Amino acid sequence: MEKYENLPAADAALDITDAVCPITFVRAKAALEEMEAGAVLALRMNDGEPVQNVPRSVKEEGHRILKLADNEDGTYTLFVRKVEEA
């Protein structure tokens, strides 16, 4: 549908399709830590448990979810803008 359209520009990309909970979130957290505030991470993850949990956990850390794009291959890409903790 909007596979190649309207996707935010990403400054960094991370594939966590080879990981399971909670390492999915741990790797995402580590990647965000290394980025500048305001930068966008494109996070590719599997459907199911990762899509249910990782966006919520990333949001709880205070980062901004820009978009969750369905790659239509059993994976999703989550676009997250890093927010520096207050």
Add this chain to the structure above:
Amino acid sequence: MSFSNEQLERYSRHIILKEIGIKGQKKLSAASVLIIGAGGLGAPAALYLAAAGVGRIGIADADRVDLSNLQRQIIHGTNDLGKEKAESAAESMRAVNPETRVETHVCFVSAANIGALIAGYDFVLDGTDNFPAKFLINDACVLAKKPFSHAGIIRFRGQLMTYVPGAGPCYRCAFKEPPPPDAVPTCSQAGVVGAMAGVIGSLQAMEAVKYFTGAGELLTGALLTYDALAQEFRKIRLPRREACGVCGSNPTITAPFDYPGAVCEVAP
């Protein structure tokens, strides 16, 4: 420095925590702790701090592993009987986490060596079993402005407090002087439940982790006591004592000293 995927997995349960995270885990990796006594208290503390990924841990003990130690000193096993406790502890710690650098000091602490020993570490954990050693560690840490965790256990009771320079009382503020020799029995005379060493030694490790990561409140200005028979914890507020001999406004103790006749038997 960034963590490898293997390190992210090893420390994942820390990293997930908001109060620790990647930042806190990096602080632990950069931290160093000296554990004085590889006995009842030191055993769980050393294992948990090694497992936690503390970068460098020193373990000081001059004793050898004895059969009567194994009821509570869970860092040593039956195969370690007769080994130097510091070496036996180091082997267990390295087995848990090869990333932690373990340094062994096969010696009893005394006024002569304590300054040099603690100088090389960020935080000191008192796992000794006698009053002269506890006062020596307190005085040396206060004089060197070194944060440390005090603890003691006997029978079904345990206690601990944390000293951080400028942030509250020291051990001497609360207890002034060691009791007369033989007024209070040692663990070898009085006995102690093995799990008591696990409870209080683990609480000491918790204080160290919180000190380095900045999570929560430390036991500065408070003594936490544990009564296992009543299954009760009590937190007793402790003020700093102006007249304290070592941290008061007119200190009479200006260098660490050994109490006469003190044979520093480490490790309850």
